[in-house]
Amino acid sequence: MWQTPSKPQSNHITERGKPMIEAVGLTKRYGRTVAVDDLSFTVQPGRVTGFLGPNGAGKSTTMRMILGLDRPTAGRVLIDGKPYAELDRPLQTVGALLDAKWVHPNRSARAHLRWLAKSNGLPNKRVDAVLEAVGLTQVAGKNAGGFSLGMSQRLGIAAALLGDPKVLLFDEPVNGLDPEGILWIRTFMQNLAAEGRTVLVSSHLLSEMALTASELIVIGRGKLITQSSTQEFIDGATGNSVLVRSPQLFKLGPLLVDKGFTVRDGADGALSVSGATSDQIGDIAAANGVVLHELSPQRGSLEEAFMQLTGDAVEYHAEIGK
Amino acid sequence: MTLLAVERIKLFSTRSPYWCSALALVLGVGLTAIIAASTDNGQLSLGVTQFGSSQLALSVVLVMAALAVTTEYRFSTIRATFLAVPNRTSALVAKTVVVAFIAGVLGEIIAFGSVGMAKLLSPASDLAINTSGEWRHVAGVGLLYGIGAIIAIAVGILVRQTAGAVAILLVWNMLLEGLIGIIPKAGVKIQAWLPFMNANHFLQLGGDNAAEQAGAGIDFKLSQWGSLGYFAGIAVALLVVALIVAKRRDA
Amino acid sequence: MIEAVSLRKHYGKTKAVDDLSFVVRPGRVTGFLGPNGAGKSTTMRMILGLDTPTGGDVKIDGKHYVELKQPLRKVGALLDAKWVHPNRSARSHLKWLAVSNKIPVSRVKDVLEIVGLTEVAHKKAGGFSLGMSQRLGIAGALLGDPEVLLFDEPVNGLDPEGILWIRQFMHRLAGEGRTVFVSSHLLSEMAQTAQDLIVIGKGQLISQTTTEQFIADATQDTVRVRSPHAAKLREILAAHATVTDDSVSGSLVVHGIPAQQIGELAAENQIVLHELSPQRGSLEEAFMQLTKESVEYHAH
Numbered sequence: 001m002w003q004t005p006s007k008p009q010s011n012h013i014t015e016r017g018k019p020m021i022e023a024v025g026l027t028k029r030y031g032r033t034v035a036v037d038d039l040s041f042t043v044q045p046g047r048v049t050g051f052l053g054p055n056g057a058g059k060s061t062t063m064r065m066i067l068g069l070d071r072p073t074a075g076r077v078l079i080d081g082k083p084y085a086e087l088d089r090p091l092q093t094v095g096a097l098l099d100a101k102w103v104h105p106n107r108s109a110r111a112h113l114r115w116l117a118k119s120n121g122l123p124n125k126r127v128d129a130v131l132e133a134v135g136l137t138q139v140a141g142k143n144a145g146g147f148s149l150g151m152s153q154r155l156g157i158a159a160a161l162l163g164d165p166k167v168l169l170f171d172e173p174v175n176g177l178d179p180e181g182i183l184w185i186r187t188f189m190q191n192l193a194a195e196g197r198t199v200l201v202s203s204h205l206l207s208e209m210a211l212t213a214s215e216l217i218v219i220g221r222g223k224l225i226t227q228s229s230t231q232e233f234i235d236g237a238t239g240n241s242v243l244v245r246s247p248q249l250f251k252l253g254p255l256l257v258d259k260g261f262t263v264r265d266g267a268d269g270a271l272s273v274s275g276a277t278s279d280q281i282g283d284i285a286a287a288n289g290v291v292l293h294e295l296s297p298q299r300g301s302l303e304e305a306f307m308q309l310t311g312d313a314v315e316y317h318a319e320i321g322k
Numbered sequence: 323m324t325l326l327a328v329e330r331i332k333l334f335s336t337r338s339p340y341w342c343s344a345l346a347l348v349l350g351v352g353l354t355a356i357i358a359a360s361t362d363n364g365q366l367s368l369g370v371t372q373f374g375s376s377q378l379a380l381s382v383v384l385v386m387a388a389l390a391v392t393t394e395y396r397f398s399t400i401r402a403t404f405l406a407v408p409n410r411t412s413a414l415v416a417k418t419v420v421v422a423f424i425a426g427v428l429g430e431i432i433a434f435g436s437v438g439m440a441k442l443l444s445p446a447s448d449l450a451i452n453t454s455g456e457w458r459h460v461a462g463v464g465l466l467y468g469i470g471a472i473i474a475i476a477v478g479i480l481v482r483q484t485a486g487a488v489a490i491l492l493v494w495n496m497l498l499e500g501l502i503g504i505i506p507k508a509g510v511k512i513q514a515w516l517p518f519m520n521a522n523h524f525l526q527l528g529g530d531n532a533a534e535q536a537g538a539g540i541d542f543k544l545s546q547w548g549s550l551g552y553f554a555g556i557a558v559a560l561l562v563v564a565l566i567v568a569k570r571r572d573a
Numbered sequence: 574m575i576e577a578v579s580l581r582k583h584y585g586k587t588k589a590v591d592d593l594s595f596v597v598r599p600g601r602v603t604g605f606l607g608p609n610g611a612g613k614s615t616t617m618r619m620i621l622g623l624d625t626p627t628g629g630d631v632k633i634d635g636k637h638y639v640e641l642k643q644p645l646r647k648v649g650a651l652l653d654a655k656w657v658h659p660n661r662s663a664r665s666h667l668k669w670l671a672v673s674n675k676i677p678v679s680r681v682k683d684v685l686e687i688v689g690l691t692e693v694a695h696k697k698a699g700g701f702s703l704g705m706s707q708r709l710g711i712a713g714a715l716l717g718d719p720e721v722l723l724f725d726e727p728v729n730g731l732d733p734e735g736i737l738w739i740r741q742f743m744h745r746l747a748g749e750g751r752t753v754f755v756s757s758h759l760l761s762e763m764a765q766t767a768q769d770l771i772v773i774g775k776g777q778l779i780s781q782t783t784t785e786q787f788i789a790d791a792t793q794d795t796v797r798v799r800s801p802h803a804a805k806l807r808e809i810l811a812a813h814a815t816v817t818d819d820s821v822s823g824s825l826v827v828h829g830i831p832a833q834q835i836g837e838l839a840a841e842n843q844i845v846l847h848e849l850s851p852q853r854g855s856l857e858e859a860f861m862q863l864t865k866e867s868v869e870y871h872a873h
Binding site: 052054055148150174175176177178179180181182183204205206207208210211245246278279282283285286289290291292293294295296297303306307310 | 606608609702704728729731732733734735736737758759760761762764765799800832833836837839840843844845846847848849850851857860861864
């Protein structure tokens with residue numbers, strides 16, 4: 001039975017810490033082209049993991065190998081310790097939303113889910129449960145052909161959830177959604193993760209991913225560029241600075257320079273200090289009786305960090321030359 | 323002239339016009355070749371050389387002309403067209419002129435190609451084009467194609483869908499006008515005023531094969547050139563309606 | 574400049590656009606936002622003369638689109654990247670567009686270069702990925718070097734590099750004094766792109782203002798404060814404002830007084846501060862707040 005976000009399913013939680021998806025030396029070659037090259041990563045349950053990379057980095061190929069649609073040339077990728085093909089009940093282990101338009105337009109949402117459920121020996125009550133979960137109950141009797149892209153996307157998610165899977169894969173889930181739909185799916189994915197499920201999301205929208213994913217796997221030219229938390233990824237690639245405002249900057253500025261920090265003039269008469277944490281600056285200000293009007297640590301954006309790290313992995317021209 | 327150049331670029335930068343032209347050529351000239359090959363040498367007359375061009379190949383040309391419009395709707399390039407040329411009437415008229423002209427040229431190639439093919443396969447037959455009636459019978463095919471293309475484009479603009487437009491044109495040209503003749507008494511009278519029947523009337527050569535030629539047995543009220551004018555009039559009227567609809571409709 | 578006055582479009586009883594008036598100014602990137610079904614596409618199509626308004630008027634620099642002699646030299650638009658014949662090459666597509674508006678054919682090469690499609694210019698557009706089609710659409714919009722540019726979901730299908738490129742490109746176009754009008758559902762992206770916003774819902778104007786003002790009006794500013802003497806600070810601040818705890822980062826979230834005043838209070842009481850960051854609301858929060866009423870289809 002579908003669990004509401006407030007009641008996490010315990011058996012999902014118990015597996016926290018042990019990776020649910022594990023790729024080891026994963027490689028895929030098409031003739032001479034190496035799409036995925038000795039890629040190793042792990043995806044942990046309980047959080048939303050973003051899967052990022054420029055076009056042609058091998059994201060789709062990797063997703064397809066996870067799902068057993070493409071066969072790796074070398075290496076392996078395991079879900080819950082097994083290759084996809086060896087899973088006893090694949091749809092009850094992995095749910096995937098790769099394309100929202102895989103629905104017959106003249107079939108109702110409920111009928112679509114019913115046959116899917118039937119094909120996997122799932123009870124019909126699961127259909128009502130997932131329709132409720134994605135908010136389609138009221139339009140369940142309507143033909144899917146009349147659905148907006150946002151509603152189709154919800155139906156696709158409902159189908160992915162039918163088997164109550166522990167692992168969920170989403171490819172560009174916000175594609176075509178309106179702002180409300182985008183907010184909804186972000187919250188929804190975070191709730192799924194909070195229930196202890198493993199959520200892997202691939203997307204090109206970095207500003208969106210910065211809000212959604214707490215963990216990142218970044219690849220370029222088929223190779224792993226980094227796997228880390230979103231915050232570490234940003235902090236590691238972009239320089240940190242602290243924005244300081246004070247009516248006594250004339251006093252504070254030289255003090256900070258004396259400590260060996262780099263001080264620049266920022267916008268609107270503020271100082272931009274690098275090399276120091278906001279804690280250090282706050283302590284210095286307090287010790288010298290300086291009133292602070294602002295003391296904000298500035299973080300780079302995910303986009304800056306991404307551009308920094310994938311700079312030479314961008315394969316745009318090769319990609320379009322295909 | 324600019325708009326004509328635009329439509330020429332559009333038409334020749336996709337493959338379907340080439341395929342349709344080739345198909346029309348093969349069908350038109352091919353049917354003549356089959357007839358010529360199955361007729362004793364010396365027995366072939368000019369009147370049978372245009373069966374292919376005036377029937378089968380014409381249908382292909384109608385389809386090609388309709389496609390020139392319906393594919394624009396199908397791929398929404400019509401919107402790009404109307405963005406580039408907001409005067410929809412001139413954009414569509416330019417398309418009609420280009421397509422009709424090409425259809426006309428193709429018609430002449432197929433018509434004279436058919437005569438050439440017949441001469442090649444049946445060198446003993448008298449296939450000389452001498453009288454004005456004989457010239458009309460052969461060279462008139464191009465006019466027929468040009469005007470037919472206008473009708474096809476008008477239908478394409480009105481219907482917007484390839485399947486619908488093609489079905490209407492083929493059923494109209496190949497079936498409907500002939501079937502109306504089945505209606506007792508009135509049928510033949512109605513046929514005298516049907517556009518494609520009049521088009522065939524224009525081509526009629528008379529002579530030995532008169533009974534085999536399309537439109538035989540119908541008591542046309544117009545002269546042969548009058549029939550062509552009538553056919554053209556219908557085409558232009560249909561196009562005007564289509565242009566008015568296209569102008570009013572949201573793209 | 575684009576100016577809409579009481580623009581209406583009714584389909585039978587449905588009012589897709591209803592008495593909509595707005596102005597899009599040159600030199601700025603103006604975002605066009607609204608929930609699904611708000612009438613954004615219909616409005617864009619009316620601006621471009623593709624749809625005829627039921628009532629009202631929309632003009633570009635004082636003229637209706639259909640009155641423009643060579644419209645592509647005045648207005649460049651990317652409404653849908655798929656408005657290209659799939660069997661036509663990228664170059665042929667741009668060539669007929671150029672010829673139709675007497676734009677030198679040499680410009681085709683330039684725009685292909687700008688969008689990075691030179692190498693695939695001879696390939697059929699039907700085989701293009703969404704991102705490449707999008708670039709071709711942008712090339713088409715730039716062909717006539719127009720003063721006014723309209724983009725509908727321009728980052729659709731683009732990869733991170735492409736998204737950054739188009740954003741910087743739109744800023745540059747606006748910086749050159751052009752009018753740039755962009756419709757999008759990606760608010761986190763729009764927050765970085767648009768300086769002005771036109772927000773509609775159910776076919777009516779909800780707001781026309783700067784992005785900054787829009788966010789400030791609809792969301793509450795808060796200040797995040799961290800201090801080694803949090804408990805004492807909390808007590809002091811509670812007398813002036815609402816203070817809540819953020820258990821994750823161990824900081825205080827203060828509503829109701831500006832950062833400046835918090836800094837003064839801390840100094841008076843000799844409290845060390847480790848962070849004092851004013852927090853802005855997000856465009857998303859502001860948007861959700863203001864369009865609540867006009868969303869067509871609600872999730873649960």
